[in-house]
Amino acid sequence: MKVYKIPEATVMRLSVYSRFLHQLLDEGVNTASSEAIAQGVGVSSAQVRKDLAYFGEFGTRGVGYRVDELYGHLKSILGLDHDWNIILVGAGKLGSALALYQGFAERGFHVSTIVDNDKKIVGNKLGMVTVEPIEVMTQRVKEKDIKVGVLTVPASAAQNVTDLLVEAGIKAILNFSPRVLKVPNTVILRNVDLSVNLEVLSFNLNMNKKN
Amino acid sequence: MKVYKIPEATVMRLSVYSRFLHQLLDEGVNTASSEAIAQGVGVSSAQVRKDLAYFGEFGTRGVGYRVDELYGHLKSILGLDHDWNIILVGAGKLGSALALYQGFAERGFHVSTIVDNDKKIVGNKLGMVTVEPIEVMTQRVKEKDIKVGVLTVPASAAQNVTDLLVEAGIKAILNFSPRVLKVPNTVILRNVDLSVNLEVLSFNLNMNKKN
DNA sequence: CCACTCTTGTGAAATAGTTCGCAATTAAGT
DNA sequence: ACTTAATTGCGAACTATTTCACAAGAGTGG
Numbered sequence: 328m329k330v331y332k333i334p335e336a337t338v339m340r341l342s343v344y345s346r347f348l349h350q351l352l353d354e355g356v357n358t359a360s361s362e363a364i365a366q367g368v369g370v371s372s373a374q375v376r377k378d379l380a381y382f383g384e385f386g387t388r389g390v391g392y393r394v395d396e397l398y399g400h401l402k403s404i405l406g407l408d409h410d411w412n413i414i415l416v417g418a419g420k421l422g423s424a425l426a427l428y429q430g431f432a433e434r435g436f437h438v439s440t441i442v443d444n445d446k447k448i449v450g451n452k453l454g455m456v457t458v459e460p461i462e463v464m465t466q467r468v469k470e471k472d473i474k475v476g477v478l479t480v481p482a483s484a485a486q487n488v489t490d491l492l493v494e495a496g497i498k499a500i501l502n503f504s505p506r507v508l509k510v511p512n513t514v515i516l517r518n519v520d521l522s523v524n525l526e527v528l529s530f531n532l533n534m535n536k537k538n
Numbered sequence: 539m540k541v542y543k544i545p546e547a548t549v550m551r552l553s554v555y556s557r558f559l560h561q562l563l564d565e566g567v568n569t570a571s572s573e574a575i576a577q578g579v580g581v582s583s584a585q586v587r588k589d590l591a592y593f594g595e596f597g598t599r600g601v602g603y604r605v606d607e608l609y610g611h612l613k614s615i616l617g618l619d620h621d622w623n624i625i626l627v628g629a630g631k632l633g634s635a636l637a638l639y640q641g642f643a644e645r646g647f648h649v650s651t652i653v654d655n656d657k658k659i660v661g662n663k664l665g666m667v668t669v670e671p672i673e674v675m676t677q678r679v680k681e682k683d684i685k686v687g688v689l690t691v692p693a694s695a696a697q698n699v700t701d702l703l704v705e706a707g708i709k710a711i712l713n714f715s716p717r718v719l720k721v722p723n724t725v726i727l728r729n730v731d732l733s734v735n736l737e738v739l740s741f742n743l744n745m746n747k748k749n
Numbered sequence: 750c751c752a753c754t755c756t757t758g759t760g761a762a763a764t765a766g767t768t769c770g771c772a773a774t775t776a777a778g779t
Numbered sequence: 780a781c782t783t784a785a786t787t788g789c790g791a792a793c794t795a796t797t798t799c800a801c802a803a804g805a806g807t808g809g
Contacts (some may be wrong), residue, residue, distance in 0.1 A: 483660075496747070522553065530553075534617075601806070
């Protein structure tokens, strides 16, 4: 199980495999071949096997994979076998939606703190959590040992907030703001950019029209 | 300008370049070198030049790129020089947030119809648009000639809705539901999967811990 | 108008990621 | 036990993407 460098695309697919396996579990399926998984998630079977091979041998030749077993391995590989505390910075439209998003909790990401700099929003309850003023951010990250921050602030505030989070000791940031953030390379950064996704669609529509 | 196949990563970066150039315009910057753009968005300068080279020669040797000019080219390449009507299917937490999301409108994506199958939600106003029952979906897509659909429905409903949209003549789908969708290859599909993003973060946190 | 500096555009090389093809292994049937 | 069918794991071949490196322009200053 020597791990040099796992392609990010592989990691993303592992997450999709894991979801598909969960679906199979629900349906009471016991074993699945790489081909079955491949069909289910829309990739090639060789791809599935290659992705899994980075982490070990999970299947049985001639048979396939035991669904429950492989699911367990994937959860563990993805670090989903324990919970993560997360802080949500920015409780506007998108932030509120994410705070209430079930997918977070389902995967063990627990929104334990929400902060915003708008006095009109502070005090609101989103699910079980009350929105606090941004001033307490650093303190909360430290005292609750929060590793993951989710940013849904306007672009103009993004870098500022990021610097504060980094200084407070955050380990990973999921950034929804349309701004390229600078972080030390000890901090893991992922960007989810809704405009980029729209624009890729637009590009493809535009291409199709021309050709 | 012969276009065989543009890597998707290139298209995504073009979108990011375009946003950065917009920022430079705001700051009154007239010209930018590939190196300046590269610094601004966190890629290599060679990457910037290579990406642009797919579409033509936009710079001046020894000088760089005129910001306004390159911005215009990118907008046009990305198909952002005219508006797109979009339909939003699913007006729950995430759907509502997206309906009110400014980034859509800013880039010329106009949410012209919102539908949901929950009677309690139908009739609500989100911005200028009233949520309509899902039964009118097909009709609206046809009569308004809507090309782009945004899906924020539960996984269980996703494929069903997709089939209806495809049949109604939709050209592109931005899917926020955590389900792999099957569409004919005449329809452009992009998936934005919040759980996948979280899980990639989790994976990386997990790795760091171990090494 | 020459020398110098800067920066693009682009083949070529290097790196990364995907697909192919098949030996190895397992189970099932006879 | 033997044969057949299924399916993994994995090296090798292939394809895609990124980086390198440099010739070709373009502006600047003397």
